[in-house]
Amino acid sequence: MNALPDSFYVRSDVTRIAKDLVGKVLVSTINGQTTSGLIVETEAYSYQERGCHAFNSRMTERNQVMFGAGGHAYVYLCYGVHHLFNVVTNVPGKAEAVLIRALQPLTGEPVMMTRMNAVNQSRITSGPGKLTKALGIDRTLNGATLRSSELWIEMGEQVPLKSIVVTTRIGIDYAGKDARLPWRFYWRGNEWISRP
């Protein structure tokens, strides 16, 4: 394991971290089975905007992990069906996080395909709800450090800024004008992004 240091996560610019995470490698070892993938799509969330569960620094039982130190996992259940994985950033008290929306599989593809009940590996990690299932991530990892033996993020490829597309986030129409913030980032031309 060669996990990114806490200093990577404990920074004050969540959009910068979201951009920096594109090209990094997310690794899980669950029940002795290792799976990993290149991060190709992310979204940033901050207590300062309405798209975020912690808007206005409102802390609840669900989102309290976001109020802790950067470098931990925030995992929650969406629509009662899908687990979504976020990376908590910034210092304690400043609730910010980066949602990992899509991966390009690197290792453990057979394990992922089994978990996904898939006959081929096409698009098995192209979406926030899919990649958590493929990597075996669920709410038992909520609050876990990203320097644990089960879940961590490593250096991957250096992605030039011009290869990162900046656009608006998906599925947060309820956020009003904040839904138009250019806080979604993805690797230009990568076939594993969740949608164009």
Next chain:
DNA sequence: TAGAGGATTGAT
């Protein structure tokens, strides 16, 4: 304590 709705997905 009841009721509404969601940072999605896959099938119709």
Next chain:
DNA sequence: TCAATCCTCTAC
């Protein structure tokens, strides 16, 4: 276009 599915949050 729509149902699945259940946890969380809000209002009463």
